[in-house]
Amino acid sequence: MKLLFEKRKTTSVTALILVPFVSFLVSLVLTALLLAIFGANPFKTFGAMAVGAFGSSHGFAETLVKAIPLMMTGLGVAIAFKLKFWNIGAEGQLTMGGVAAAGVALFMERFLPGRSLLVGALLGGLLAGALWAGVPALLKTSLKVDETLVTLMMNYIAILYSEFLYYGPWRDPKGYGFPGSRMFSADAWLPRIMGRAHIGIWIALALAIILWVVLKRTRWGFELQIIGASQKAARYQGIAVERNIALAVMLSGALCGLAGAFEVTGISHRLQQGLSIGYGYTAIIVAWMSQLNPLAVPFVAVALAALAVGGDQVQMVMGLPAAMGVVMQGLILFPMLAGSLFTEYRLSVVRPEAKAVCPDPVEE
Amino acid sequence: MKKIILGLVAMLMVVSLVLPATAQAKKPLKVAFVYIGPPGDLGWTYEHERGRLAVQKYFGDKIETKYVENVPEGPDAERIIRQYAIQGFDVIFATSFGYMDPTYAVAQEFPNVIFEHCSGYKTAPNMATYFGRIEEARYLTGIIAGRMTKSNKIGYVAAFGIPEVVRGINGFTLGVRSVNPNAKVQVVWTNTWYDPVKEREAAVALLDAGCDIIAQHQDTTEPQKAAQERGKLSIGYDSDMGKFVGDTVLASAVWDWGTYYIATIQNVLNGTWKTHAFWGGLKDNIAGLSALSPRVPASVKKEVEGAQKKIMSGWSIFTGPIKDQSGKVVYKSGEVIPDDKQLSMDWFVEGVVGKVQ
Numbered sequence: 001m002k003l004l005f006e007k008r009k010t011t012s013v014t015a016l017i018l019v020p021f022v023s024f025l026v027s028l029v030l031t032a033l034l035l036a037i038f039g040a041n042p043f044k045t046f047g048a049m050a051v052g053a054f055g056s057s058h059g060f061a062e063t064l065v066k067a068i069p070l071m072m073t074g075l076g077v078a079i080a081f082k083l084k085f086w087n088i089g090a091e092g093q094l095t096m097g098g099v100a101a102a103g104v105a106l107f108m109e110r111f112l113p114g115r116s117l118l119v120g121a122l123l124g125g126l127l128a129g130a131l132w133a134g135v136p137a138l139l140k141t142s143l144k145v146d147e148t149l150v151t152l153m154m155n156y157i158a159i160l161y162s163e164f165l166y167y168g169p170w171r172d173p174k175g176y177g178f179p180g181s182r183m184f185s186a187d188a189w190l191p192r193i194m195g196r197a198h199i200g201i202w203i204a205l206a207l208a209i210i211l212w213v214v215l216k217r218t219r220w221g222f223e224l225q226i227i228g229a230s231q232k233a234a235r236y237q238g239i240a241v242e243r244n245i246a247l248a249v250m251l252s253g254a255l256c257g258l259a260g261a262f263e264v265t266g267i268s269h270r271l272q273q274g275l276s277i278g279y280g281y282t283a284i285i286v287a288w289m290s291q292l293n294p295l296a297v298p299f300v301a302v303a304l305a306a307l308a309v310g311g312d313q314v315q316m317v318m319g320l321p322a323a324m325g326v327v328m329q330g331l332i333l334f335p336m337l338a339g340s341l342f343t344e345y346r347l348s349v350v351r352p353e354a355k356a357v358c359p360d361p362v363e364e
Numbered sequence: 365m366k367k368i369i370l371g372l373v374a375m376l377m378v379v380s381l382v383l384p385a386t387a388q389a390k391k392p393l394k395v396a397f398v399y400i401g402p403p404g405d406l407g408w409t410y411e412h413e414r415g416r417l418a419v420q421k422y423f424g425d426k427i428e429t430k431y432v433e434n435v436p437e438g439p440d441a442e443r444i445i446r447q448y449a450i451q452g453f454d455v456i457f458a459t460s461f462g463y464m465d466p467t468y469a470v471a472q473e474f475p476n477v478i479f480e481h482c483s484g485y486k487t488a489p490n491m492a493t494y495f496g497r498i499e500e501a502r503y504l505t506g507i508i509a510g511r512m513t514k515s516n517k518i519g520y521v522a523a524f525g526i527p528e529v530v531r532g533i534n535g536f537t538l539g540v541r542s543v544n545p546n547a548k549v550q551v552v553w554t555n556t557w558y559d560p561v562k563e564r565e566a567a568v569a570l571l572d573a574g575c576d577i578i579a580q581h582q583d584t585t586e587p588q589k590a591a592q593e594r595g596k597l598s599i600g601y602d603s604d605m606g607k608f609v610g611d612t613v614l615a616s617a618v619w620d621w622g623t624y625y626i627a628t629i630q631n632v633l634n635g636t637w638k639t640h641a642f643w644g645g646l647k648d649n650i651a652g653l654s655a656l657s658p659r660v661p662a663s664v665k666k667e668v669e670g671a672q673k674k675i676m677s678g679w680s681i682f683t684g685p686i687k688d689q690s691g692k693v694v695y696k697s698g699e700v701i702p703d704d705k706q707l708s709m710d711w712f713v714e715g716v717v718g719k720v721q
Contacts, residue, residue, distance in 0.1 A: 058450050062443045167555065167721060176485065177526040177710055177720070178461065179555070196442070267439045273462075274438020312444060315432045316451070322402065322434040 002350040023339030027332040048317040049310030061195025066305035069279040071204040072259030074286030074297040080252040082228045089151030090256045091280025092158035093129040097257025098264045100128030102271035105188035117187040122261045129257015130250040137249035141242040180272035190266035198266035211294040396448040397431040400460040401558035407602035408583040412459045415621030437462025449474040494642040496650035499535025501617035503681040505599045506539020509577045511664045516547045519570025521580040521587045525721030527709045529581045534713045541715045551718030558583040564590045604654035616654040623649045687714040
């Protein structure tokens with residue numbers, strides 16, 4: 001008997017629905033086993049996690065707080081991945097977006113009266129993210145430099161640069177020496193809708209829909225789809241491949257930059273540590289689990305955010321170590337990601353033709 | 365499908381049964397602790413956890429304590445602290461400097477919850493701060509380091525350039541120079557409280573630079589281990605690190621939070637809790653000196669005990685003459701640095717090599 005892994009010729013609708021469902025069940029069983037080993041009641045733990053993430057307005061608001069940056073960076077990464085441009089730099093683009101937004105909020109008060117300060121900060125973040133992504137895009141399209149490495153390395157530059165600023169020239173002179181800029185004036189604060197969740201959620205949802213429309217229903221979107229499928233074919237059709245890649249990647253960076261601007265204007269109201277806490281990397285998981293479909297991104301982002309917020313409960317209610325929450329997140333994600341393989345491939349069992357080829361030792 | 369739905373319904377029923385059951389039980393005082401690292405760091409969080417266990421043991425079933433570990437300073441902390449407040453905790457201890465603003469924000473929303481923040485400076489009617497003059501203990505360890513260094517170069521792995529850490533470095537250096545005016549204390553910043561790898565790397569850099577004793581203001585024992593592996597000595601902090609690392613740790617400046625936590629909870633239970641800014645020292649037991657390593661000669665031990673007595677009797681380690689790094693006398697003989705100037709200290713005394721960030 002032999003197992004064969006073959007690519008599905010057509011997408012199976014049953015597989016599309018069943019695979020995530022079964023994967024989720026597998027995740028739950030694995031996690032339950034782990035919890036049982038640690039002497040925690042799995043049902044009580046799952047219940048506590050669900051209640052923590054969705055069971056109160058506070059929990060739900062906190063889930064949204066984490067979901068917003070995941071949505072924005074997830075959308076950004078998905079767009080770049082569509083073109084097979086492996087943008088691992090969402091984290092850095094987010095950080096630079098936060099830095100630029102903070103720069104505007106801290107130093108442009110004189111030129112941007114009232115609420116225009118917030119608009120300026122958001123635009124600053126958007127622009128900074130686009131430019132930060134523009135560098136690897138340009139290197140790739142003009143010199144064929146591998147984007148995976150460049151985007152990844154630029155994350156470290158961005159993070160260290162932001163640290164330099166809030167440890168150095170931007171540090172709050174009244175902060176008793178603790179790293180972090182001074183607080184922005186309230187004009188630069190993003191309005192909140194519920195708890196700490198801010199209007200960025202509406203913007204993120206709108207962007208998801210707009211991106212879907214652009215990709216599916218516009219000429220430019222169609223061109224991007226062709227480039228993603230085959231650059232050769234796209235060139236043959238007279239599509240400006242390089243220019244389009246550069247534009248799409250800058251759009252990707254702009255979304256991530258805006259995510260960073262949301263974080264500083266919506267949540268922390270200052271530039272400080274805690275801006276780069278890995279949203280840009282989780283975004284890669286968000287993009288893949290959404291199958292690069294912008295409409296799926298918000299759902300996946302909320303699910304992953306809920307897992308993180310609910311994960312607090314593992315500690316706070318169940319009294320398990322903090323590492324447990326992280327291990328559980330991994331245990332839940334892994335089958336989901338592995339499972340998505342089965343929507344594109346299928347496992348078939350090839351029975352040997354002659355029985356004698358594979359004698360069964362037990363029967364002898 | 366039916367089975368799954370049934371299963372979910374059953375699960376919800378279980379949850380709804382369990383939740384009210386716990387809420388209806390007789391009400392002990394609910395106390396929460398928020399930690400920056402894991403209690404297993406053997407340093408800062410380890411000592412706070414010992415404090416928590418001490419309170420729990422002292423009050424038994426009159427109180428219920430919970431903690432959450434590895435909470436980063438920054439926006440995430442606010443979520444955790446608010447969550448405890450929502451869950452009906454009566455007292456919340458936030459045990460890292462960077463929790464100050466998040467704690468303050470949540471304290472505004474929950475006027476009936478008592479917040480206790482360690483090492484900060486912002487208070488509210490329902491938010492107090494508490495800390496200790498650990499630099500008094502550091503001064504004593506400085507005497508040991510000053511006597512026992514051969515290269516006259518002592519390394520100091522330091523977290524952040526905030527007054528708390530700067531005071532510690534100055535107190536330690538004053539202790540060193542009180543017995544050995546030729547010794548210098550070299551500072552390396554890590555910009556983190558808890559990062560075993562960075563802490564170790566910083567210690568190694570200091571050892572490479574010729575330091576033969578490593579002191580520290582971090583949360584783990586890594587700098588001590590790094591020194592030991594090179595055959596060098598060290599001065600511990602937070603906990604009695606000699607217990608974990610060995611007799612190469614000559615002495616440690618240690619915390620005892622239990623005494624304070626018990627007193628605070630007692631006040632809450634009595635209804636006599638009022639906001640405050642507690643800043644105790646050696647004589648209040650909150651800061652202290654560990655047992656000394658057998659490597660410390662008797663003569664040095666005697667010297668340390670003498671200084672300890674002096675401090676206990678009210679003498680300030682920040683009594684002039686004190687010179688700054690340029691050699692200029694900033695506090696004249698007999699003059700004591702006032703508390704507010706200590707709390708905002710952002711300059712190094714003579715003998716420190718390095719810059720406040």
